[in-house]
Amino acid sequence: MKSLKRRRYADRAAHWVITLGGTATVLVILALFIFIFLEVYPLLQDARITKETTHSVHGKVISMGVDDHQEVAYIIYNNGVIEFISLKSGALLKKHHVSGLDGSVITSADKDHDRLVLATNDGKVFTISISFSESFAGDSRAVTPEVLEEKKVKASKLKAGILNVTSRGDDSTDVTAVYTNDGHLILIASETGKTPLDNEEKKEFQKDITGLFVAHSINQNTASVPYLLQTEGIERREKAKAGMQTADNSSGDLTEQRTGTEITSLALDLFMENLYIGTPSGDVFHIDVRDRENPYLVEKVKVSESAVTALGFLLGDVSLVVGDASGGVNVWMQVRDDRSSWGWALKKVHILRSHKAPVIAVAPSMRDKGFLTAATDGTIYLNHATSEQTLLRFKTGYTPVALAFSPKANGIFVADTNNRLFQWRIFNPHPEITVKTLFGRVWYEGYEKPEFVWQSTGGTDDFEPKLSLVPLIFGTIKGTLYTLVIAVPIGIFAALYTSQFLHNSLKIIKPVIEIMAALPSVILGFLAGLWLAPLMERMFPAIIIMPFFITLSIGIALVVWKYLPVIGKGWYRHGTEVLVLIPFIIGAIVVSIQLGGVFETNILRGDYREWFSRVLGLKYDQRNAVVVGIAMGFAVIPLIFTISEDAMSNVPKSLISASLALGATPWQTAVRVILPTASPGIFSAIMIGFGRAVGETMIVLMATGNTPIMEWNLFNGFRALSANIAVEIPEAPFGGTLYRVLFLASLLLFVTTFIVNTLAETVRRRMRLKYNKL
Amino acid sequence: MEKVRTTVPEPIVNIIDLFLYYGKVEALKKIALDISRKNITSFIGPSGCGKSTLIRCLNRMNDLIENVTIEGCIRIDDQDIYSPAVDVTELRRRVGMVFQKPNPFPKTIYENVIYGPRLMGIRKKGILDEICEKALKKAALWDDVKDRLHANALDLSGGQQQRICIARAIAMEPEIILLDEPCSALDPIATAKIEDMLCDLKKDYTVIIVTHNMQQAARISDYTGFFMMGELVEYSVTSEIFTNPREKQTEDYITGRFG
Numbered sequence A: 001m002k003s004l005k006r007r008r009y010a011d012r013a014a015h016w017v018i019t020l021g022g023t024a025t026v027l028v029i030l031a032l033f034i035f036i037f038l039e040v041y042p043l044l045q046d047a048r049i050t051k052e053t054t055h056s057v058h059g060k061v062i063s064m065g066v067d068d069h070q071e072v073a074y075i076i077y078n079n080g081v082i083e084f085i086s087l088k089s090g091a092l093l094k095k096h097h098v099s100g101l102d103g104s105v106i107t108s109a110d111k112d113h114d115r116l117v118l119a120t121n122d123g124k125v126f127t128i129s130i131s132f133s134e135s136f137a138g139d140s141r142a143v144t145p146e147v148l149e150e151k152k153v154k155a156s157k158l159k160a161g162i163l164n165v166t167s168r169g170d171d172s173t174d175v176t177a178v179y180t181n182d183g184h185l186i187l188i189a190s191e192t193g194k195t196p197l198d199n200e201e202k203k204e205f206q207k208d209i210t211g212l213f214v215a216h217s218i219n220q221n222t223a224s225v226p227y228l229l230q231t232e233g234i235e236r237r238e239k240a241k242a243g244m245q246t247a248d249n250s251s252g253d254l255t256e257q258r259t260g261t262e263i264t265s266l267a268l269d270l271f272m273e274n275l276y277i278g279t280p281s282g283d284v285f286h287i288d289v290r291d292r293e294n295p296y297l298v299e300k301v302k303v304s305e306s307a308v309t310a311l312g313f314l315l316g317d318v319s320l321v322v323g324d325a326s327g328g329v330n331v332w333m334q335v336r337d338d339r340s341s342w343g344w345a346l347k348k349v350h351i352l353r354s355h356k357a358p359v360i361a362v363a364p365s366m367r368d369k370g371f372l373t374a375a376t377d378g379t380i381y382l383n384h385a386t387s388e389q390t391l392l393r394f395k396t397g398y399t400p401v402a403l404a405f406s407p408k409a410n411g412i413f414v415a416d417t418n419n420r421l422f423q424w425r426i427f428n429p430h431p432e433i434t435v436k437t438l439f440g441r442v443w444y445e446g447y448e449k450p451e452f453v454w455q456s457t458g459g460t461d462d463f464e465p466k467l468s469l470v471p472l473i474f475g476t477i478k479g480t481l482y483t484l485v486i487a488v489p490i491g492i493f494a495a496l497y498t499s500q501f502l503h504n505s506l507k508i509i510k511p512v513i514e515i516m517a518a519l520p521s522v523i524l525g526f527l528a529g530l531w532l533a534p535l536m537e538r539m540f541p542a543i544i545i546m547p548f549f550i551t552l553s554i555g556i557a558l559v560v561w562k563y564l565p566v567i568g569k570g571w572y573r574h575g576t577e578v579l580v581l582i583p584f585i586i587g588a589i590v591v592s593i594q595l596g597g598v599f600e601t602n603i604l605r606g607d608y609r610e611w612f613s614r615v616l617g618l619k620y621d622q623r624n625a626v627v628v629g630i631a632m633g634f635a636v637i638p639l640i641f642t643i644s645e646d647a648m649s650n651v652p653k654s655l656i657s658a659s660l661a662l663g664a665t666p667w668q669t670a671v672r673v674i675l676p677t678a679s680p681g682i683f684s685a686i687m688i689g690f691g692r693a694v695g696e697t698m699i700v701l702m703a704t705g706n707t708p709i710m711e712w713n714l715f716n717g718f719r720a721l722s723a724n725i726a727v728e729i730p731e732a733p734f735g736g737t738l739y740r741v742l743f744l745a746s747l748l749l750f751v752t753t754f755i756v757n758t759l760a761e762t763v764r765r766r767m768r769l770k771y772n773k774l
Numbered sequence B: 001m002e003k004v005r006t007t008v009p010e011p012i013v014n015i016i017d018l019f020l021y022y023g024k025v026e027a028l029k030k031i032a033l034d035i036s037r038k039n040i041t042s043f044i045g046p047s048g049c050g051k052s053t054l055i056r057c058l059n060r061m062n063d064l065i066e067n068v069t070i071e072g073c074i075r076i077d078d079q080d081i082y083s084p085a086v087d088v089t090e091l092r093r094r095v096g097m098v099f100q101k102p103n104p105f106p107k108t109i110y111e112n113v114i115y116g117p118r119l120m121g122i123r124k125k126g127i128l129d130e131i132c133e134k135a136l137k138k139a140a141l142w143d144d145v146k147d148r149l150h151a152n153a154l155d156l157s158g159g160q161q162q163r164i165c166i167a168r169a170i171a172m173e174p175e176i177i178l179l180d181e182p183c184s185a186l187d188p189i190a191t192a193k194i195e196d197m198l199c200d201l202k203k204d205y206t207v208i209i210v211t212h213n214m215q216q217a218a219r220i221s222d223y224t225g226f227f228m229m230g231e232l233v234e235y236s237v238t239s240e241i242f243t244n245p246r247e248k249q250t251e252d253y254i255t256g257r258f259g
Ligand SMILES: Nc1ncnc2c1ncn2[C@@H]1O[C@H](COP(=O)(O)OP(=O)(O)OP(=O)(O)O)[C@@H](O)[C@H]1O
Pocket: B022, B025, B027, B045, B046, B047, B048, B049, B050, B051, B052, B053, B054, B065
């Protein structure tokens, strides 16, 4: 009675412990999944506005900007007044007058970070700099704006008023291009250099370069369509004109076109080498200004059917955003092109959402390839060039006159003709990530065509991370495939031989191989990377001929075996034949190594690497896929071997007897009875091996060069998802895009293993169902 | 006491002074007997006396067991089957075997039956179908399974599985069929069918059957051997063994006074 009761308690306890354990496991896996997903989720979130505030402005705004924390904004009016207002209270903090203006009106401005270039209606050009300094008093932060007025460019020489200005400068050089109301394009440059006697020397140039494109316009353009198009362009500008001035490009009062052509927008890059000019006919002229005294026209590209109304660079000043009169927004850049005489050509690489009205301004983000575009109908779009998405759309209702991005790209400022200043705080942490940028071909700056690229960090501040997971997925597949190609046949055949043919006294081989499975993968990786890879590189020709000699030696062994006089029962037992093979195989290896050099000099003509690239067009890396395949094989073979050996050993002896009694040879029995009957086990063995190969990190990390390239070539490296996580996670700032993409990579691995395991289990169950009545 | 060697007409198998050791354990002791062609010979005897061991010697299934030593000689058609020149697979094709426990392959009924012919290289579906049908009919199973030839053989009952195994052996058209207690798992009707079948088979094949069922041995066999403790106690025409046994042990065993 008592013992029965106790047994019942034990039973119940066991039941609970097991249930608890099972549930806990499921919960942990679920929690893991949820945790990883939560880290990935922000990548998928859309950008959104977190706060909208409006302030009022008093006059015609030429340009504006804001500090890092979006606490203080400055507004530059056309009369030279700079207002600093607190964005918290709206209070006016400070007022500054640009000196030397003497009543002239600012018509255009160009802004590059802190540097602002202002141009006036009477031909003056000013360079000022506006910066913010932070000070801490206790807990509160105080932001103090500071205006630094620099030299006035020798503007007095310009007789005409300026309509449009673009300018870039650094410590020693300043280059400015202005378009005047008498139709001239003038390049103004100043360079400070050291003379041979170490004196500072300032050189100044001023050159009218109107001719560079006027000639062109008349030659090619004016002849066919130009006049109509030009007047149309003028009309549109006339319409859009009403008080419309933008940070980058703006227009003053139009005067008659004396030079017979017109410029709608200008953009000079920060290298002060390339000047782009937009025209009403939809052309962009690219002028090389490296030689300040002799700029020349590089090319003229038709970028739009309607007038080019806005030009602007993205961060890094390589990609050129072109906005046109019909609302189109496209991103162009210089792409290598053999057909062009100078090797490059301006090409349209990204097409963004169109506005419904002419685009009048472009403002780039200072953090990524994002930018704002504004159209005359008061619509403002937040775009990201590389991912080709329009993240947010705003509307002011009135034509915007000035547009600015906060330095951290988390705030957008727009002043409109209705004297309002809008401030939108935005949440947009991962604008560059879309399904397409992760898994599709993307056209990055500096690339000839859209490609799958993984390159998360670069040398410069304006480096754009390229986060395509495809090369990594490819790497994982390549590594797994080559591993399985090596491990599956070896593992299964070894298991078959061990379970069916090997003499019992030699079966200690099984625990030995099982110990191999317990070898830490870091050791395998280490050996593969530092010992096997160089060895293989040195003996590559020998290794190529090795399979041939080994096969040959096995053949010889078989023949010798057959004709050897019957061996006394004394030492020979069935299942020990394999020992006879060993000297033959060793012999074959020795012969291959001996002949490797001969093979290389005679057949491969001296140097195998050279032969490789010449005949096969392949590159040989020291740490390549074969090395990984072998090293990972060492990790995976024991798994496959042990599990399938168990499965094969468990095939009932009665089936084997039945087959043999029917006159089958042992091999026929192995193929027709043992393999199919053990197939569920072999299948799980392969799947477990697959799982190991997919997730294996240390070996791939150490045995490949970790280059994220996509080539099936056996003899170069790759970068696997898992190794990539290991490589990059120390570099990934917490919560950043890279950090989250790495989590996405791990999610991908997690889900893959999960799916493969589930699938494998289902298949295995089905197979078992077929055989479980044994 | 030297036993008289029973002579049989047209002997196909000659077993001459056969000793078999499992390691050091002697399992067969100086067995000497001849088996008559195209007749049914049955081996009876108490459990563990070596009947299975003996018939396994006839198709060399003992080769698979570790540490088996065989002395003496077995001749089939005047050829020593243990000589190195003999191809074991060929021998097993000629000497088919049905085991004590049903052991169909985890394949379809059809695949089970044509397993042997396939191994011999017969590929043509027509021929294989014919072989399958014929074998199943001989094994008295055709009517049971003709509609589900492609069902898994493991889905059949134990008795049906045993008949599949018989059909599988017959499909090979061996000269000699060894059956180790083939009916131990069968109901009387199926047993009767198998017995009829064996009597039929006798026309073409030599049948050697191990059985614990005295009636069965008496009913179907032409010759009977009685074994005990690894020794052949008595061997003669069936009717004689059952009606007029020479040895006391035989009489005790047959009449159930054994043990
Ligand atoms: N593989 C083996 N290894 C060692 N001893 C064995 C082996 N097979 C059989 N034996 C022994 O040989 C003797 C004869 O066995 P065998 O199977 O031939 O008996 P049997 O007459 O067929 O019995 P049953 O009627 O129960 O089938 C038994 O004592 C048994 O223990």
